[in-house]
Amino acid sequence: MAGSRSLTRRTRPPSRRLAQPAALVLVAAAVAFCGWSGWTSWQAGADPRAAYAxxxxxxxxxxxxxxxxxxxxxxxxxxxxxxxxxxxxxxxxxxxxxxxxxxxxxxxxxxxxxxxxxxxxxxxxxxxxxxxxxxxxxxxxxxxxxxxxxxxxxxxxxxxxxxxxxxxxxxxxxxxxxxxxx
CATH class of the missing domain: 3.10.450.230 (VirB8 protein)
Known part of the structure; x- marks a missing residue:
């Protein structure tokens, strides 16, 4: 069957299908942690009790x-x-x-x-x-x-x-x- 296209779809191996969403979750968690750390650090610096101490x-x-x-x-x-x-x-x-x-x-x-x-x-x-x-x-x-x-x-x-x-x-x-x- 020369010239005919294969009707079967190529699929990614299961390990690759899971790796991309897992990486996105890890990146989102890292961004959230950095944001939370920055906010709490800023709050501590703005606390007058911390400056007094x-x-x-x-x-x-x-x-x-x-x-x-x-x-x-x-x-x-x-x-x-x-x-x-x-x-x-x-x-x-x-x-x-x-x-x-x-x-x-x-x-x-x-x-x-x-x-x-x-x-x-x-x-x-x-x-x-x-x-x-x-x-x-x-x-x-x-x-x-x-x-x-x-x-x-x-x-x-x-x-x-x-x-x-x-x-x-x-x-x-x-x-x-x-x-x-x-």
């Missing part, structure tokens, strides 16, 4: 870091330590440190005392995002060493005020809190 975490981290700096000084390199003190502060506290810097440097170098601090615990007690003000409290452990004296460890508590600056959160006030019974 993120800022609170930044305040706490900056407060811990700056309190460590202000309680640490190396008797052999007092000038560098005092420069770090100024970098950690802002406002009147920074001005006060700058005014007494040379006198403090001489006293530390003459005594040869070294203090190394670490914040044990800290918490944000107040945070005003609008004004850029915050308060923290912290417990700090300070190891003090010096020529002719054994190392000693002091534990102190501090309340500190922080202000938001162009360079992040910086200490604007710093007060020792006496322990009960002192």
């Amino acid at each position: 993120a800022e609170r975490d930044q305040v706490l981290e900056a407060g811990r870091r700056h309190l460590t700096v202000l309680n640490t000084i190396d008797g052999a390199a007092a000038g560098a330590g005092l420069a770090r003190w100024q970098d950690a502060t802002t406002g009147p506290l920074r001005e006060e440190l700058a005014a007494g810097r040379e006198r403090a440097r001489q006293a530390v170098e003459q005594a040869g005392t070294t203090a190394r601090a670490g914040v044990i615990e800290a918490a944000v007690t107040a945070l005003d995002l609008e004004s850029g003000d915050a308060q923290i409290i912290a417990a700090v452990e300070i190891e003090v060493t010096g020529p002719g004296r054994a190392a000693s460890v002091e534990r102190k508590r501090f309340q500190a005020g922080l202000a938001r600056t162009g360079a992040g959160w910086k200490l604007k006030s710093f007060t020792a809190i006496p322990a009960v019974g002192e």
